[in-house]
Amino acid sequence: MVRSTTKDAQDLIRALWSAYSATPTNLKIIDHYVAFAVFTALIQVVYVALVGTFPFNSFLSGVLSCVGTAVLAVSLRIQLNKENKEFKDIAPERAFADFVLCNVVLHLVIMNFLG
């Protein structure tokens, strides 16, 4: 049972890897960006666990800015992905412009809240 589970796991990981390598490069760049943002958020959470939450608004604004850019990047990826039939009539430039606008609003709020 255990043997088949690990074999299944290995097969699964191999299948995931091969399927993922087939995605276009621009989407992979976005995925790297998302991973970076989540990693930054994790670092901040670990830091707060070590040091304490004193300027809580700074912690909140830092973590939420990372999570926010990750979410927005995922939304951009959804809109740029050619396999999503629902978004075929949104031009990539329009999708990117929306992404930039949302990021501007997000970072305005972050700067205000950072203290």
Add this chain to the structure above:
Amino acid sequence: MAATDAQTSLRHAFGNVLAFFILILIGVLAFSIRLFSVIKYESVIHEFDPYFNYRVTQFLTKNGIYDFWNWFDDRTWYPLGRVIGGTVYPGLTLTAGTLWWILNSLNIPLSVETVCVFTAPIFSAFASWATYLLTKEVKGPGAGLTAAVLLAMVPSYISRSVAGSYDNEAVAIFALIFTFYLYIKTLNTGSLFYATLNSIAYFYMVCSWGGYTFIINLIPMHALLCIVTGRYSSRLYIAYAPLIVLGTLLAALVPVVGFNAVMTSEHFASFLVFILIHVVALVYYIKGILSPKMFKVAVALVVSGGLAVCFAMIAVLVAMVASSPTMGWSGRSLSLLDPTYASKYIPIIASVSEHQPPTWPSYFMDINVLAFLVPAGIIACFSPLSDASSFVILYIVTSVYFSGVMVRLMLVLAPAACILSGIALSQAFDVFTRSIKLQLPSLSIDSPVDAGDGSSESVVPDDTVKTDKTEDTQKERTSKKSRSRKSSSESVEKPSSKSQIKKRLSVLPLETSIIAIVLLVLLGAFYVVHSVWAAAEAYSAPSIVLTSHSHDGLHVFDDFREAYAWLSHNTEVDDKVASWWDYGYQTTAMANRTVIVDNNTWNNTHIATVGTAMSSPEKAAWEIFHSLDVKYVLVVFGGLVGYPSDDINKFLWMVRIGGGVFPHIKEPDYLRDGQYRIDNMATPTMLNCLIFVETDGKAFDRVRRTEIGKKHFKLTHFEEVFTTHHWMVRIYKLKPPKNRIRGKTKKSKSKANPKTVSKRKELKRNPF
């Protein structure tokens, strides 16, 4: 073909222009129907809470925004004071202040009071336009226009937004509907631009009203519903996730909410669904890139391993939440979820009259005809069911529940009822007019020509109308502005062979359709008549000025303003005035004196102190008031003129709230046989307490319809300084403490001087 295209576009253009003019008329209607109070009384601020908002707006316009954010108000809740910047929802005052500033910079010198009085009607016009936009996203422009007209006139919304009712709900309802519209628009189009606008509109809602928690719980509920019913799509992700992140940040920016945006249970639902939607998105993504066999393997692995992690996290979360006594919910939210909570634990919330559950007649009074159009609308939403219509159904169900808990929340029910009734009415008109059009012989010749403009609606095969491929139709509908669907284009765009099936399904006999249309128009007429009557007679009273009609004409009772004006002219600027908390805002705003408690009711102990003082005998009451530096006590008595909401009728609440903090005040002491009486059958405690002694007046009390139980007594520690024209407001002054205190020292004095013996005897006869 070109001719029909031109005809189609001409028709569309005509429809758009017509819709635009109808919307303008709806805005004018919404504004004008709320002007009855200005016409019948005067342009004055109503009720109690708007006076506080008006005072804050005055401060803002005089001192600017930085002083407003940092304002510490020491003229209320003496001696505690109140941090205005951190405890007020700034949306309303900032909106009115901005409006005033824009108008003044354009050299239109309107006073602040005028701008405040007319803010609510202006925003109700905006709210009806927002309802049009929202319902257009759900069902189409015809339903949108119907819903907008219904909202412009619905009595429940009128009651909280007449000219003069300068309260948070005036702008908050507009913000609510607009936020919902942008959410549905994002859900339908999947565009990040609308998601950004949605977050900004949500921010405006958080600034305006504490009811924003309704939005931040309804949207996650809807997202959860979509996921559970299998309607997850990436548009849902785009609509939901950025709103939560940006929305939480923006909500934390508002000082009133602050860190509550992440720490209270009201927001936890949004975070839970946020995590859930990411999990679901990941699952769908992996399902998309893997083959089905591998996906099954993945599911098996994840289910076994991931569930353990999940349970651990949930256990931690539950432990954290359960460790707080109210499980993280605030008192007001708990009183909504559990209707009996407030009466058991927080008497102040239970005592407010607008927090009581509504009665059945109030449903018919407030939403009238819509009450039985709503179920028809719910059924119409199911055919076809789309993301937007499932949202509207969820909205109406939750708002019906909450409106049953508190009569004040019928206001949140009103837009939902209007949307669903608009959908129902529009669908009904659709069916009837289509039946008529298909059966009139002259028009059937045009049907092949009309089939041409069906191309603009995109040839939708018959079966897909009934299934849930409505995302396509929704998108076509939003991308092409078609006129109201009264036109038969929907039915005849299908090839004529299929029109036979359509005819069998939804064409009614000609006479029935005509009669039905006439009846529906009559229904609308009843609704309009009722709304105008309700606006004119029931909801336009400013409650600071009262009128009554008698055989010799109209009597106007302006006692409240008379009393406040007396206070502001005849007392020192620093004098403190004590009254029951109802009158606090008005006293600070109009009389400009410091008060002990006001309508914000945030400090229960302070209010209980005042309540205890009102329920105690004279000497004890004097002691309490003297310790609070009070100079004047203000009571309201309606017995002479028959004003029913005076302090004697509120007295039992003073006893209950006081007794909640000071156990020596017991409610049964004031009741005879469990009944509340003030005539000669009242208990001695009742007859001796301060409120009773102060509000005595004439022998017969018109409100309670009894004779007063104790007449002819003298006040020893208070003296009456002012009573208004109709005996409605009475102001008493605390007598200063005696220079000499009676006690054992008098005996030594009597030995020294025989004169003081006679003086002492005199003193005994004359208490002061």
